[in-house]
Amino acid sequence: MTNQPVIEIIYLVASVLFILSLKWMSSPSTARHGVLAGEIGMVLAIGGTLLHHGIVDYKWIAIALVLGTIIGVPLGMVQMTAVPQRTALSHAFGAFCVTLVGSAEFYLRTPNVPPFMMAVLSMEVILGSLTFTGSLMAAGKLQEILPQRPITYKGQNVVNLALLAVAIGVSVYLVIHPAARNLFPLIVAIPLAFGVFMVIPIGGADMPTVISLLNSYAGLSAAAMGFVVDSKLLIIAGALDGSSGFILSVIMSKAMNRSFTNVLFGAFGQVQAAAKAAEEAKPVRSASAEEAASILEAANKVVIVPGYGMAVAQAQHKVRELYDALTKRGVDVRFAIHPVAGRMPGHMNVLLAEADIPYDRLIEMDDINGDFPQTDVALIIGANDVTNPAARNDQSSPIYGMPILDVDKARTVMVIKRGMSPGFAGIDNPLYYMDKTLMLFGDAKGFVNNIVRELSGGH
């Protein structure tokens, strides 16, 4: 009993540290303090919890903490290209924890569960279970264990919404009759199925939005758990995580030109493979590595537009060599980052930072778009749809309205690409047929390497 005020004060300090932790994330120069603040807050909170007067058994707590650490360390050591699936997996773990605690609390309390408590408990369990399976599906798609292609069938949304409605119906019944313990497994099982069905129709290109949305759900379920176990610290952490995921989903959906209701219901407009059989023999201009090198060398301002294709080809280190070679010659080289470049929000920045490219050279879409008319060369590596001018001027295009990088306004456009096959979304890109566009056919890593060799051999 006497420990309680001490524990509450420790939790208060931890809450402050958590908020500071996120505040320090505002800039790369302070961000690592943020991690430290978060870590201290976490250690304090766990230490404080162990003082809890009701705890009689420490053995299993210790075993679980050790096992969790053993699983957590390798999950913290994954490659940077695998960060999106790791993140999805950790959403699943978080949701798993919340669902288990919610279920345990229900069986400990039934039949004496007040209505409001039962309502938040249902919310905790429903959000937790759908986030658990949804995140596992997302992780599977990102790891390419599951097919990346959207799987759709007729009446999908009706079935999904009906499932969710049944789960909510059952939880309303439980709010009125909390003694109906036999019904409780339904509000775990139905959302588990819903989570699978929710992510099945979503294609690989939509993963940044899905991950953000699941992040938000994971936060909200944790906040609901905070109400159930009467922990203000957990309510705060859950609310912070929930709002973070929410903001990121809004940014991602805007960057893909999806309406917000579209996102909330998980009904992501499936990419219709609407590439109307484009006229086969449209002429394109291609160039060799030698020609590309001499154009780049003569330029004053170069903007490189990296896409996920660059990461898949593991070309980021070669791209850094190109950056070094050009910078040494006095060329101003910057990188244009589209919000959905990569597989999760901000992923491309991490991949480029790993290759030692300074972060002040990574420029956001809105900040760099005005500079393209003064850019001598826009070099596109492994990106496609985010550079497609059809999004700006072709109302019949499936991506019409999506904000893009205005690379077509640069004086010369160079595109490194394996062949003329359309991109992820299967949409033809008129950029490739422009007079000022040079196609550099080849593997991203090999081609960039050849350009670097030309640049160093030239003098």
Next chain:
Amino acid sequence: MQSSNLLNGLFVFMLAAFIGFEVIRRVSPLLHTPLMSLTNALDAIAVVGAIVLVGEHKSTLSAVLGTLAVIAATSNVVGGFIITDRMLKMFKSSRGIKGRPQGQ
């Protein structure tokens, strides 16, 4: 939880959500990936609820579910902080990088 506590909880939630919006809106898009892994690690503070569940040992079911929950949440805490710090370590400014040894 009493209904007054629930109401207090709602106040806390509302205020924290507002702080979250204001603070996170200011996070540079450069750092959105580490932001997500950091909020994930912080979210795993759910471990405190699970620890109490295991420690109080009110029933076998609650102890077993609680133990699994502690394992899941701890792995998020540990893995989340490690990867966030690894990512942030890689972000260097032009000035920081110019100082690197030649030929690296």
